[in-house]
Amino acid sequence: MTAVSSSPVESSPGSRLLEPERETASAERIREVQLRRAVELSRLAQERSAFYRESFGAAGISPGDIASWEDFETRVPFMSKDAIRAWRDRTGDGFGGLLTVDPSDVTTVTASSGTTGDPTFFVEQWPGQVCSPLTACYLRSLWELGVRPGDTVLCNPAGLRGYLEDGFRALGAVPLLVDTWMGNWDEVAEVIRRYRPTYAQLMSPHLVELERLAHRGVDMRELMSSFVGVGFAGEPLGARMREKLTSEWGLKLWVYTSAGDTGLAWECGEHDGYHLNWDETLVEVLDADGRAVGDGEVGELVVTALDNDVYPLIRYRTDDLVRLTRETCGCGRTSPRMWVLGRAGDETVVAGRAVLPHEVWSIVEQEEETETGLFQIIRPQREVERLRVRVGFEDSGEVDLADLCRRLTASLSSRLGIPADLVDLLPETADQLLRRGSAAKVPRVAKS
Amino acid sequence: MTAVSSSPVESSPGSRLLEPERETASAERIREVQLRRAVELSRLAQERSAFYRESFGAAGISPGDIASWEDFETRVPFMSKDAIRAWRDRTGDGFGGLLTVDPSDVTTVTASSGTTGDPTFFVEQWPGQVCSPLTACYLRSLWELGVRPGDTVLCNPAGLRGYLEDGFRALGAVPLLVDTWMGNWDEVAEVIRRYRPTYAQLMSPHLVELERLAHRGVDMRELMSSFVGVGFAGEPLGARMREKLTSEWGLKLWVYTSAGDTGLAWECGEHDGYHLNWDETLVEVLDADGRAVGDGEVGELVVTALDNDVYPLIRYRTDDLVRLTRETCGCGRTSPRMWVLGRAGDETVVAGRAVLPHEVWSIVEQEEETETGLFQIIRPQREVERLRVRVGFEDSGEVDLADLCRRLTASLSSRLGIPADLVDLLPETADQLLRRGSAAKVPRVAKS
Structure with missing residues (x-):
């Protein structure tokens, strides 16, 4: 769907934007194209994917019923990673019932990093294009x-969602x-x-x-x-x-x-929020009841992948808590920007106060011995009376553990305003880090 | 240069070979095309690459002088990784003086695994082709x-010489x-x-x-x-x-x-030697004086990369000791097959007998505790009076070290017929293996 994926670079070296026309299109123009794609995708999904045939059918939608923003936002059901997983477990279909083409016609299958222990797969088809829309x-x-053009660039084999060499x-x-x-x-x-x-x-x-x-x-x-x-x-x-x-x-x-698994969201040169690519990701930010929250308010990111006809993700609940602005950015781009606060599922309610991992992080990394920010919130259930945290420290051999424990507990309690305990202080050497390296991410919340 | 790199698959699903015409071409036809390429490449390299301009010039060769097999085999100088390294160190040119095009026109730069501590780079250009000739x-x-076609295949990010997804x-x-x-x-x-x-x-x-x-x-x-x-x-x-x-x-x-860094050499279904792709790798097997040895005799593999005009490797000394046969294989392929015995540089002369790492390997892996075959030959210089070996063992906590040491020393001495000592037995846990994983290879010979 993006220009560069099917044609060579058209921008001039002096230009700040690669595809200025797309990247600075008016909000009205963007909404118009997005609606056309959302409508097409909804019909296509219901016609060709077993998963959507069932979920749209259960919602009383007939193919062709979804024609306006109001239809889309009020009638199209949400879906989630859990729903795909349940379908897979029930049917044994590795594509979770989503695929709209024959498996052998697919261009590529990529996997997410699997932080939560169950990797998510993304299936793409891009005939005649030199690289994936995401790339x-x-x-x-x-x-x-x-x-x-002409630069050399390091090409990392540990790509999330595929390698970048073609791009x-x-x-x-x-x-x-x-x-x-x-x-x-x-x-x-x-x-x-x-x-x-x-x-x-x-x-x-x-x-x-x-x-x-x-x-x-x-x-x-x-x-x-x-x-x-x-x-x-x-x-x-x-x-x-x-x-x-x-x-x-x-x-x-x-x-x-x-961008909730449908693409990427990058900082621009203004470093003021992550830009969503409007031709890749249709974004909604919703409260717990599924109602849209206003710009700047915290809600769950719900996305529709506009550039993927073969493995449709429509109104996909991401579990990511974000704030969004639709204001034009200083860089000139009109695409919405978001700030990510954490996973909704990681939110821990401590003595009535909602705590997110990033709050704990910013406190842990203040101490010299724990500046790498390795920690886990330990909770048997979502609502607890005391915050319990496990922290990894750089074991230089000269660490005063009792003192470090005191400092961390004190700052967690005072800065978060809740009762806090340090459950465990673990020596965390570079070697241990290294061994855990492949996972790329540490689960920030654990049951025990 | 290969058919599949510029056109879709033409073989039928029932056929054993992908490109039967090329893979079973007669030796005469192969030699003819190889000579044409070797001649073209020699001229091109001398005209456009600083490295070859110097080395060919020093050998008294003028552009166009190389026209026959005799010219090629008697007049074209050898080159080696050391020669590229020396050029790089002398000039600061990361391409070692080899590049025949502007760096920005290159399609890709890949690196070898760097077992010997100094990675080798390979520079390719393949305009209009979907993947590299090697792929x-x-x-x-x-x-x-x-x-x-239609199969799914695992695509490994840890590619040697690049990733395979395009292929x-x-x-x-x-x-x-x-x-x-x-x-x-x-x-x-x-x-x-x-x-x-x-x-x-x-x-x-x-x-x-x-x-x-x-x-x-x-x-x-x-x-x-x-x-x-x-x-x-x-x-x-x-x-x-x-x-x-x-x-x-x-x-x-x-x-x-x-195939000595110019390509790959695979077993076929006969599992009887590694096939060299004749359109990728021109191969010579030479003795220490640079004279060709006969089929079946051990010599150093010297290769010319026939498919790479932008980073020519011509008569490249690989340091690999191989045996070669030019007999047509049971699979029908006419390409030469080789058996690899080890690195010439790893050959250790113990009390007058040449020992290669693979001989030590086959002895070490016979013992239960050392079946992973982790070992290093320790030698301060190439010729020694006693074989000295460091071996890693799986530390299950129940290993009788004195007994293991006796068994290994005895079988090394008796089976190789030389005096042998076990210098060190190191516990080698899976975790330690894991940490060393990225290197993919263990140096089999160490100075200390």
């Missing part, structure tokens, strides 16, 4: 952060295909020195490797000086780590996150 | 082992892009159960993960039953492990190896 939207951010080539960049995953950064450093890439994508586990290089005396500012920008995704980046990467090592970080 | 040749093996698609297969690297196999097992892929590529570190699944009670034979074949590369596979994978778990293994 094509990724390129808009690469362009804005400064990647240009890099579509942009005219030369992908350096090296294994940037754990344990390999001596080699990666060599590649960086030789080929001076302008872009890399990092995730939390990479930071352990970068810190190792720094500890061994590598001049990180000099090593990383060829990068015009560095994409960062996966686990949220703590404020202290961000400070180190940007101020100490001089990295120009561009953070991105998932 | 296209890979597809011949996929076809023969039974992958057909899988060129074959009409649906790539499942999941992270099959360390720590992720619970998720991968889920993917296998849901999508029943017919092909996966494994390397040694994956085996640790597979064993973990088996130890936890997963029925490996059932889990892996959808695979028509499994490619295996990287570190050599020990006989005991091969037995487990094939007899116990029912995997149909197809092992492949590097």
Whole structure:
């Protein structure tokens, strides 16, 4: 659906935006195209997917009934990862009843990182296009952060939702295909020195490797000086780590996150919220009763994947709590921007106060010994009387555990205004981090 | 250069070979095309690459001088990884003086696994082709082992020489892009159960993960039953492990190896040597003085990459010791086959007898406690009076170290017929293996 996925780059090197016409289209024009796609997708899904035939049928919808925004927003039922999982378990269909084409006609199947222990799959078909629509939207951010045809870029094998090499080539960049995953950064450093890439994508586990290089005396500012920008995704980046990467090592970080599994949402050069690509993701923000909340208010992100006809995600409940603005951004883009507060399912109600993991994070990372921000909220059920937290500390051999425990408990209690206990302090060495690396994410809430 | 890289699959599903005309061409026809390419490449390299301009010039060759096999085999100088490295260090040119086009015109840069601590880079350009020539040749093996259009296949992010997704698609297969690297196999097992892929590529570190699944009670034979074949590369596979994978778990293994960095060399269904793709790799097997040895005799593999005009490797000394046959194979292919004995640089002369790591391996893996075959030959210089070996053992807590040491020393001495010492027995847990996973290979010879 995006221009770059089927044709070469048309923007001029001096332009800030890769596809200015699409990226700055008026809200009215966007809504018009989005509605047409939502209507098409609803009919297609009901006609060809067993899952939607059942759910739309149960909601009393006949094919063709969905024709307006009002139809879509009031009649189309929600769906969720749980619903796909239930269908899979019931029928044994690995595609969860969603697929609208023959499995052999699919272009690619990708998997999410499976943080919650059950990976989500995404099935795509893009005949005649050089890369997936998701990748094509990724390129808009690469362009804005400064990647240009002829640049070399590090191509990370640990892609979320697939690799990026085709996309890099579509942009005219030369992908350096090296294994940037754990344990390999001596080699990666060599590649960086030789080929001076302008872009890399990092995730939390990479930071352990970068810190190792720094500890061994590598001049990180000099090593990383060829990068015009560095994409960062996966686990949220703590404020202290961000400070180190940007101020100490001089990295120009561009953070991105998932647009509820239907695409990506990137910071732009304004670094003021994550842009949703309007041709990829139709977004609603809803309260617990399924009613739309206003701009700036917290609600659950509900998405419709506008660019995927073969594995439709329509009104998909993401469990992500977000705030949204539809105001035009300083960068000129008209697409909505969001701020992510955490998973709705991770919200813990402590003595009547709702606590989200990011609040705990910002407190944990303030202490020197726990600046990596490794912690888990322990709760047997969603509502508890006391906050209980397990924290990992860097075991340098000189840590005063009793004192660290006192400091953490005190700041958790006072800053959150609730009773808090430290359940466990675990030594968390770089090696242990490394071993856990592949998961890319730590579950922030645990039952025990 | 290969058919599949620029056009869709033309073979019929029932055919054993993907490109029968090319794969069974007569030796005369092959030599004719190879000579034309070798001549073209020699001229091109001398005209456009600084490295070859210097080396050919020093050898008294003018552009156009190389026109026959005799010219090529007697006048064209050898080159090596050391020569590229030296050029890089001298000039700071990351491409080692080899590149014949502007760096921004390159399609991709890939890196070898860097076992020896200095990764080798490979630079490719393939305009208008859906995948790299190396990948296209890979597809011949996929076809023969039974992958057909419409199949789903596991797509490994830890690719040597690049990822394979474009190649899988060129074959009409649906790539499942999941992270099959360390720590992720619970998720991968889920993917296998849901999508029943017919092909996966494994390397040694994956085996640790597979064993973990088996130890936890997963029925490996059932889990892996959808695979028509499994490619295996990287570190050599020990006989005991091969037995487990094939007899116990029912995997149909197809092992492949590097064609001296210019491509890949795969076993075919006859499992009788590694086939070299004649349109990718021109091969010579030479003795220490640079003279060709006969079929079946051991010599150093020297290769010329016939399919790469932008980063020419001409008469590249690989340091690999091989035996070669040019006899037509039982599968019908006319391409030469090789057997790899080890690295020439790893040959250790013990009390006058040349010992290669694979000989030590086959002895170490015979003992229960050391069946994973982890060992290093320790030598301060190439010629020594006693063989000294460091061995890793599985530390189950019930190992009788003195007895294990006696058994290993005795069998090394008696079976190799030389004085041997066990320098060190190191506990080698699965966790330690895991941490070392990314390197994919263990250096088999160490100075200390």
